[in-house]
Amino acid sequence: MKAIKTSFKDVYLLEPNVFGDARGYFMESYNKKVFIELGLDFDFVQDNQSLSAQVGVIRGLHYQLNPKAQTKLVRVLQGAIYDVVVDIRKSSPTFGKWQGFILSEENKRQLLVPKGFAHGFCTLVSNTVVAYKVDEYYFPEHDRGILWNDPALGIDWPTSQPILSEKDKCHPVLAKAEMNFE
Numbered sequence: 357m358k359a360i361k362t363s364f365k366d367v368y369l370l371e372p373n374v375f376g377d378a379r380g381y382f383m384e385s386y387n388k389k390v391f392i393e394l395g396l397d398f399d400f401v402q403d404n405q406s407l408s409a410q411v412g413v414i415r416g417l418h419y420q421l422n423p424k425a426q427t428k429l430v431r432v433l434q435g436a437i438y439d440v441v442v443d444i445r446k447s448s449p450t451f452g453k454w455q456g457f458i459l460s461e462e463n464k465r466q467l468l469v470p471k472g473f474a475h476g477f478c479t480l481v482s483n484t485v486v487a488y489k490v491d492e493y494y495f496p497e498h499d500r501g502i503l504w505n506d507p508a509l510g511i512d513w514p515t516s517q518p519i520l521s522e523k524d525k526c527h528p529v530l531a532k533a534e535m536n537f538e
């Protein structure tokens with residue numbers, strides 16, 4: 357597993373070693389010991405999976421408040437996404453900044469989204485399946501969101517007419533969002 361740095365100190369792209377042969381391939385998608393050796397020591401407690409049927413589905417931008425904040429390890433089993441993180445740690449020098457990454461079935465890249473970041477993605481291919489590990493359980497009462505197209509964020513999404521859940525249409529902008537990350 358190779359850890360690639362990003363523009364945020366605590367956000368990493370992970371590239372697994374893929375062993376291809378005549379049958380197909382084998383890879384370790386997650387190995388706790390290897391992650392610890394990379395300095396990424398998390399206690400993942402829940403695995404999530406979603407299918408987005410169409411191109412241009414945006415899910416996000418989501419986070420859970422402290423004390424139920426989640427680290428997420430995101431990957432794509434089928435299809436491709438433009439995966440976005442936004443720094444929402446109020447005392448961070450990069451507060452309100454975002455970065456996007458392509459994760460796909462082909463590149464097998466994974467994104468480590470730390471606590472204190474909002475997360476969302478846009479599907480680039482129909483029938484995209486996203487899987488992610490989280491180190492805290494789902495607590496709907498701590499679940500929060502920021503509007504995907506908040507002009508103050510200026511995220512360069514691949515679509516301007518996304519398919520959204522009713523919930524994701526109504527999130528506040530960053531300036532009005534409830535956050536408790538330092």
Ligand SMILES: Cc1cn([C@H]2C[C@H](O)[C@@H](COP(=O)(O)OP(=O)(O)O[C@H]3O[C@@H](C)C(=O)[C@@H](O)[C@H]3O)O2)c(=O)[nH]c1=O
Pocket residue numbers: 404406415416418419428475476477493494521523
């Ligand atoms: C996130 C989550 C949702 N649910 C339920 C609640 C709801 O009825 C249904 C769909 O939930 P949502 O609409 O929030 O699903 P979705 O929009 O896919 O939410 C996900 O988006 C991505 C971008 C993330 O980063 C994730 O952490 C998560 O917030 O699933 C759980 O039971 N457990 C969970 O962990």
